[in-house]
Amino acid sequence: MLTKQNYLEVASGRLPIEEVEKRKKINLVGFVRMWGFPIISVVFKWPLWLAIILVRLFIKLDYIFTVYPGSESDLRGYCHPWLAKTRFIHSKPNLVGFISKGKKVGPGLVLAIPNIMREFREEKETCLEVIKRLSFLKKISRVKAIALAGQLPSVCFKHKIFLNKPFVWGNKGTTFCITETLSEVMKKRKLEVGHVKIVIVGVGYVGEILFNALKEYGHDVTGVDIEHRKEGVVLSKDGGALLRTADIVIVLTPKGSDFLPYLKSLKRDAIIIDDTHPKIKEEDQPQGMSFYKVAVGIDGVKFFPRIPGYNANWLPGCTVEAIVFSAINDFNGSQTEFNKKAKDLGFFAHLVK
Numbered sequence: 001m002l003t004k005q006n007y008l009e010v011a012s013g014r015l016p017i018e019e020v021e022k023r024k025k026i027n028l029v030g031f032v033r034m035w036g037f038p039i040i041s042v043v044f045k046w047p048l049w050l051a052i053i054l055v056r057l058f059i060k061l062d063y064i065f066t067v068y069p070g071s072e073s074d075l076r077g078y079c080h081p082w083l084a085k086t087r088f089i090h091s092k093p094n095l096v097g098f099i100s101k102g103k104k105v106g107p108g109l110v111l112a113i114p115n116i117m118r119e120f121r122e123e124k125e126t127c128l129e130v131i132k133r134l135s136f137l138k139k140i141s142r143v144k145a146i147a148l149a150g151q152l153p154s155v156c157f158k159h160k161i162f163l164n165k166p167f168v169w170g171n172k173g174t175t176f177c178i179t180e181t182l183s184e185v186m187k188k189r190k191l192e193v194g195h196v197k198i199v200i201v202g203v204g205y206v207g208e209i210l211f212n213a214l215k216e217y218g219h220d221v222t223g224v225d226i227e228h229r230k231e232g233v234v235l236s237k238d239g240g241a242l243l244r245t246a247d248i249v250i251v252l253t254p255k256g257s258d259f260l261p262y263l264k265s266l267k268r269d270a271i272i273i274d275d276t277h278p279k280i281k282e283e284d285q286p287q288g289m290s291f292y293k294v295a296v297g298i299d300g301v302k303f304f305p306r307i308p309g310y311n312a313n314w315l316p317g318c319t320v321e322a323i324v325f326s327a328i329n330d331f332n333g334s335q336t337e338f339n340k341k342a343k344d345l346g347f348f349a350h351l352v353k
Helices: 004-012 017-043 045-056 072-077 081-085 117-122 124-141 152-158 171-189 207-216 239-244 256-265 317-328 335-345
Strands: 063-067 094-099 108-112 145-148 197-201 220-224 226-229 232-235 248-251 271-274 290-297 348-352
Touching: 045 124, 063 124, 063 317, 072 081, 108 124, 108 317, 117 124, 117 152, 124 152, 145 152, 145 317, 171 207, 171 248, 171 271, 171 290, 171 317, 171 335, 171 348, 197 207, 197 239, 207 220, 207 335, 220 239, 232 239, 232 256, 239 256, 290 317, 317 335
Parallel strands: 063 108, 063 145, 197 220, 197 248, 248 271, 271 290
Antiparallel strands: 094 108, 226 232, 290 348
16 A cells, blocks of 8 residues: 555656555564564574574574674664564574575674674673573584674674684775775776875775785775764874875764765766665765765675665675685684685675666
């Protein structure tokens, strides 16, 4: 059934009926993810894990990908805020989906933690509780790797919670995804290594590794530090001046909206490689600039259902790292060696604008 707004859009020709049906399907998936998965995970907790143990006897599960909402506004994409506050749900990873296998890689499980990033930053006990539960799930599922999304590994490190095998930090996978996207963009635009000025915004947990990797590949690259304040993300003193010289900007701020105040500092024809979540919205992108979302995939591997803000075949960097490590059963090696192994497995960059 069409809403009044949808009906007006369809009648005016601005919105095809197929798009309405697509939106209805997405809304249904969102409703199930928000209410259904958390409730099922609590009510049928032990039967679910018993089923996973039984499935594990016949199907090899290689890894677990753990995601969380970054902010209060993102929380409804994973769990209803009321449910997230209850002791039955709080800090408990719940099953929200699967990742299919490819020709060279096995399948994985997707778990969601109904805690926002602020809670992880401020509460060491919350991080410890999540890691404890994930370690238990590793035992019963017998996976080879567990990936923690986004900033969670770095927050654990700041709390002096040291993650050992099978946890992966995600820095190698994320660096691979960004360097592959950068490489494809430069090929498409016929740009030569060392002849364009690259500025990385956010030289922290991943940014420093990325900076060193690009230097090793011969790029002319500079990093800009960022600071988190109440009023938002603030660049270092020389940040604005460096942005004005950049041909390509790699944005590693937590959210795309964090970088909006600095878009006016860029060249009119600058290229922006966006590794934020949620990404910089199309309506906020100035004309003349080119925006590319960091998105990597591998044939046959998809999320069921897709995670909020991603297409089903887009794999976050931490997931890429978990897949590579589970496929080769190796947690050592340099970034260059990791990149080669990921390419050998068939990972490639989607050029998403």
